[in-house]
Amino acid sequence: MTHNTDEPTWGIELTPEHSPDRMASLAALAEDEGFDVAFTSSHYFNRDPFVVCSRMAETTDEIGLGPGIVNPYETHPVRLAAQTATIDEVSDGRAVFGVGAGDRSSLANLGIEHDRPLRRVLETFDIARKLWAGETVTHDGTFTAQDASLNLEPTSDEIPVYVGAQGPHMLRMSGKHADGVLINAAHPRDLEWSAGQIEQGLADRPDDYGAFESLAFASVSVAAEEKEAREAARPPVAFIVGGAADPVLERHDVDRETAATISEALEAGDLPEAFGHVTPEMIDAFCIAGTTATVAERFEAALEYVDGIVVGSPLGPDLEDAIERAGEALDRATE
DSSP, X not given: OXXXXXXXXXXXXEOOOXXXXXXXXXXXXHHHTTOSEEEEOOOTTSOOHHHHHHHXXXXXXXXXXXXXXXXXXXXXXXHHHHHHHHHHHHTTSOBOEEEOOOOHXXXXXXXOOOOOHHHHHHHHXXXXXXXXXXXXXXEESSSEEEEEOOSSOOSSSOOOEEEEEOSHHHHHHHHHHSSEEEEOOOSHHHHHHHHHHHHHHHHTOOTTSOOOEXXXXXXXXXXXXXXXXXXXXXXXXXXXXXXXXXXXXXHTTXXXXXXXXXXXXXXXXXXXXXXXXXXXXXHHHHOEEESHHHHHHHHHHHTTTOSEEEEEEEEOSSHHHHHHHHHHHHHHHTO
């Protein structure tokens, strides 16, 4: 797979569960620790990712910033293009656009149909690119836009588009059309399988498209003590297992009935019940959890199949400590 430089790309997911000021200081810390890009996750129940990115732009100088991963159902795709262009303006050309189909259960909470996700995501960033280039767009597909254009131009020539993907079709589509992919996986077995799907997409990629970057968007939990790191991994792992497709569960020998129990508990809002069903094997399959040394080894294994890693939620029991440890683990993984 092609990559812009010989060095892997290091990304971090900062979840806006805290005030924009705290998020801005975490982004500054991530930049100091050598991360290249910070994605702010987008869920309707957390703070707005674009507002948070705007605050993060004020405390940083070089790190890329953008939503990761925003979906084109809750917000009209033309609006997403304008919001991302605004981040590019306030950050002086550092915006990235992390887009994906969104979480089916979260969208269901809002009464939103998760309709034709592959087409919707592709049409979203196709239209965004045209709008960023200053074109006026009329579109009639999975969404409609009539004579739409933006009243601002992005600062940078091209805002890179990263597609959040896990299933075979979305992975292939990203290889063919996007600038990068954020693979929703942490385990080498999943990353190896994903790389095979992406290769198929890259085989059909037009020659005039630029370099493509494949990043593992991995759940990570790192702490001084292995036990604490693994305990903090329970909530995200429960959500991953609860939403995992059957082939993914099969790949890791996860009991389907236990996965269904977790899923039902999450939908009913019984979080302690869901988290209680998470097994050590599930944590191993769906999160990179442990001490700095353990996490560095797992990063090294992942890098066999990808061009870089986005250190995803929960990061660890102590966010500041976890960002420093993750940065150190990434350094060790590439020594």
